[in-house]
């Protein structure tokens with residue numbers, strides 16, 4: 778199978794019954810995406826497929842061939858963290874960190890389509906991601922901070 782992951786084309790030999798989560802972690806060594814419930818409940822396995830958040834535990838890898846896949850490893854560019862990654866670090870939005878890759882990709886998808894998300898927009902975008910540690914407030918604040926910085930960046934062209 779051929780995949781377009783984080784801007785690279787990668788070929789792997791994998792069973793047609795393997796999920797995208799299995800192929801990403803076990804064949805492509807992209808272990809940032811987490812195994813959680815594998816039932817579609819927790820969001821730890823979220824990746825972007827053509828910019829849309831997808832649960833990789835419920836997606837067959839064959840279905841994602843030809844699409845642009847982005848995992849948490851693909852959010853940073855040129856050794857610079859995505860503004861949301863930076864905001865998570867500054868706001869203390871990750872504790873054990875197991876849920877964090879899923880929140881980051883879901884949040885990044887929101888910020889790519891909505892420059893001024895309301896708190897309700899953020900809650901809706903992250904509704905499929907569960908966190909047992911943070912109580913969610915710092916995660917929401919981190920998304921708000923990243924949105925503010927991205928708007929400022931767009932305004933000043935920096």
Ligand code: FES
Nearest residue numbers: 813814815820834
């Ligand atoms: S591991 Fe996919 S939703 Fe929990």
Ligand code: FES
Nearest residue numbers: 872873908909910
């Ligand atoms: S930081 Fe531990 S589950 Fe979210």
